[in-house]
Amino acid sequence: MVNLLKIGMMLLTCMASQTYGQTLKTDLSHSSIKPFKAEYSAHRFGKKLGYATLELMPAADGLFRLDYYSKVSVFFLSDKRSETSIFSIKNQNITPKTYIYKRTGTGSNKNIGIEFLADTQQIRINQSDPISWQGQLDNQLYRLDAQLQLAQGKTEFAYDIINSRGQLRHYKVKVVGKERLSLPYGELESIKLRLERENTSRETLAWFAPSLNYQLVKLQQFKDGDEQGEIRLKSFAFIP
Numbered sequence: 001m002v003n004l005l006k007i008g009m010m011l012l013t014c015m016a017s018q019t020y021g022q023t024l025k026t027d028l029s030h031s032s033i034k035p036f037k038a039e040y041s042a043h044r045f046g047k048k049l050g051y052a053t054l055e056l057m058p059a060a061d062g063l064f065r066l067d068y069y070s071k072v073s074v075f076f077l078s079d080k081r082s083e084t085s086i087f088s089i090k091n092q093n094i095t096p097k098t099y100i101y102k103r104t105g106t107g108s109n110k111n112i113g114i115e116f117l118a119d120t121q122q123i124r125i126n127q128s129d130p131i132s133w134q135g136q137l138d139n140q141l142y143r144l145d146a147q148l149q150l151a152q153g154k155t156e157f158a159y160d161i162i163n164s165r166g167q168l169r170h171y172k173v174k175v176v177g178k179e180r181l182s183l184p185y186g187e188l189e190s191i192k193l194r195l196e197r198e199n200t201s202r203e204t205l206a207w208f209a210p211s212l213n214y215q216l217v218k219l220q221q222f223k224d225g226d227e228q229g230e231i232r233l234k235s236f237a238f239i240p
Contacts, residue, residue, distance in 0.1 A: 033144055035239040038215060040231040041184055042072050049074055052231055054216075056144070057239060063088050063097065066140050078105040083164065085140040094145070099138035101164040112166055114138060125166040136160045136168065146173075147214040150191055172196040181207060181218055185233040188217055202228075212236055 035056050042050040050072030059065040068083040086097045096116040103110040115124040116138070122130035142159045149157060155175040163169050177192045188209045195204040207218040217233040 033147060034213060036213075036215065037237055037239060038233060039235045040219075041234045042070065043230045043232065044074075045227065049229075051234070055239075059086060066144070068140065076106075080104045083140055085138050087141055094141060096138050096141055099140070099162075101139070112164060114162060114166065123162065125162070134160070136162050138162060139164045142171075143216070147208070150175075150208055150210070150214045170198060176205075179207065181209075183217060183232045183234075185217065185236060188212070188233075190217055209233075213238075 033056075035058065037055040038053065040052045040054075041048055042052055050070065052068070052070035055067045057065050057067075063086055066083075066085040066087070068081075070079075070081045072079050081103045082101070084098075084100045086099075088095050088097060095118060098116070099112075099114040101110070101112045111126075113126055116133060117124060117130065120130065121133045123133045123136070124130045137159060139161060142161060156173065158170065158172045161169050161171065173196070174194050175191055176194050179190050179192050181188050181190050188211060190207040190209050191214075193206045193208065195206065201224045203222045205220045205222075206216060208214045209217045215233075215236060217236075218231065220230045221228040
């Protein structure tokens with residue numbers, strides 16, 4: 001469950017397999033992406049364990065901000081996580097600026113801060129020595145582009161990212177079908193996707209609803225065939 005909520009909303013899609021880099025060809029002011037707030041209920045084996053929220057808003061100085069937060073508990077165990085991405089949009093390109101991840105609760109607390117240095121094409125993780133920036137996105141921004149790809153009818157694509165542990169990862173995504181869902185939000189027609197990772201036994205499935213501007217409405221994660229957790233859309237609203 002913890003890993004499901006840490007990933008937070010795995011999103012995905014596209015027809016011609018391709019890897020998107022540091023600048024995604026999209027512009028929030030001229031695309032189908034709009035500021036929004038979504039809330040999800042978190043479950044495992046059908047039992048509700050907590051919730052998660054995702055919100056996109058304009059920020060200062062022409063930047064944008066994407067915030068994720070989750071809180072789950074099982075008996076005496078608890079887990080709270082947050083992710084914040086600050087990014088700019090210029091000439092129909094999305095460019096990451098900073099990414100912050102925090103985890104508190106039972107066990108060790110974790111924090112990570114990532115800076116994307118456009119002037120030098122470098123990435124700095126937790127104030128360490130910079131590494132080369134070769135087109136990676138942070139752990140969140142690719143989800144914005146995924147909505148656009150689905151809206152264009154694409155069915156397969158890939159991303160290079162730096163995850164919430166500061167590790168380089170490559171994700172492949174495929175549309176595997178359509179499905180009508182019964183969620184706390186209500187009945188929705190959805191597009192079902194599968195996220196593929198290299199050298200792992202984890203499998204992630206995600207569902208997006210065309211009627212809600214291709215927003216993520218359900219996510220399930222499995223490890224070695226066993227369910228690790230699930231989130232389901234509870235509420236959704238566009239923000240003026």
